[in-house]
Amino acid sequence: MLAPIEIDRKTFLRQHCTLPALPAVVSEIQSLIHDADVDMKKVAELINGDPAILAQVLKIVNSAYYGLPREVKNVQFAIAFLGLNEVYRMVLSLSVINTLAIDKKDELNEFWFHSFYAALCTKYLAKKCEPHLSLEELWSAAMLHDIGKLVYLKFFPDHYRALIDYCKEHGCLFSEAETHLSLPSSAFLGTLLCEHWRLPNEIRQACEFHTLKDLLALKADSPSRRFQRMICLGNLLTMLSTSELSPTTKQNIADACKTALASTEAAFLAMMGDIYELRIDVETFMEQLH
Numbered sequence: 001m002l003a004p005i006e007i008d009r010k011t012f013l014r015q016h017c018t019l020p021a022l023p024a025v026v027s028e029i030q031s032l033i034h035d036a037d038v039d040m041k042k043v044a045e046l047i048n049g050d051p052a053i054l055a056q057v058l059k060i061v062n063s064a065y066y067g068l069p070r071e072v073k074n075v076q077f078a079i080a081f082l083g084l085n086e087v088y089r090m091v092l093s094l095s096v097i098n099t100l101a102i103d104k105k106d107e108l109n110e111f112w113f114h115s116f117y118a119a120l121c122t123k124y125l126a127k128k129c130e131p132h133l134s135l136e137e138l139w140s141a142a143m144l145h146d147i148g149k150l151v152y153l154k155f156f157p158d159h160y161r162a163l164i165d166y167c168k169e170h171g172c173l174f175s176e177a178e179t180h181l182s183l184p185s186s187a188f189l190g191t192l193l194c195e196h197w198r199l200p201n202e203i204r205q206a207c208e209f210h211t212l213k214d215l216l217a218l219k220a221d222s223p224s225r226r227f228q229r230m231i232c233l234g235n236l237l238t239m240l241s242t243s244e245l246s247p248t249t250k251q252n253i254a255d256a257c258k259t260a261l262a263s264t265e266a267a268f269l270a271m272m273g274d275i276y277e278l279r280i281d282v283e284t285f286m287e288q289l290h
Contacts (some may be wrong), residue, residue: 013192019196022092022197023098030225033085041076043101046166047091057087061151063284065119066082075095089137093140113242115145116285117241117278118142118238119143121238122235123135124275137202138227140184140203141227146210147207148191149174149190163178167243171248172245173245187208187214190208202227210235211251212232215236233260236256237272
């Protein structure tokens with residue numbers, strides 16, 4: 001029998017389940033990029049001073065997400081190719097994941113796989129459907145939309161395992177398992193983490209709105225709603241491509257996505273073919289990550 005989880009929004013991550021501050025490199029780069037005369041060399045030196053972040057940044061820069069024409073071997077070139085804001089968002093996203101310090105390797109690998117796949121899928125969809133949205137903001141948002149699951153994994157590992165087991169047994173989505181087991185939603189936990197670390201609004205939006213229920217309720221009547229819709233679609237189509245879901249759950253996701261995209265059956269199947277092909281790039285990225 002699982003113990004209930006009671007969460008006080010004001011004290012949860014400050015008193016009961018404490019987390020350290022994000023690395024200084026995040027705030028230092030953030031302060032530099034607001035300077036009109038920002039010194040790119042200084043930014044590069046800050047990133048170079050954190051070998052773990054540096055290695056991860058270069059792996060992501062050279063991944064299929066960016067498709068750069070040649071390999072980038074140092075962070076100065078990464079900034080030149082992608083721009084300072086993009087590299088900052090990358091450092092921020094990596095710092096969030098690293099600071100959570102998840103010691104369960106298999107579960108962390110699953111998180112990376114799903115998150116990077118969702119980022120690729122979201123970019124693919126945005127280029128087709130919402131070309132005016134910021135791909136910079138979509139990357140960090142898609143990468144971190146599921147960080148609430150890492151909060152579960154870190155502070156409530158038994159509950160996390162029970163949720164995963166329920167999903168496997170019933171072929172349902174994680175959000176559906178949370179409801180059935182009367183547990184806080186990982187979307188809520190992710191939102192609390194965003195508040196605690198004062199993460200950018202686009203990341204908070206992604207944490208709060210990425211489930212099937214959210215997609216069904218969304219009306220794409222503003223840029224922020226269209227942004228949320230892309231995050232929902234990227235997450236759900238990734239789940240449709242990779243998860244062991246029941247036929248009913250698969251059909252529910254497919255129907256909701258086709259409606260949101262105003263897509264015919266033939267166009268949707270062609271799009272899913274493209275999304276399945278992205279898996280090769282995700283597997284390559286996972287090999288490089290280790």
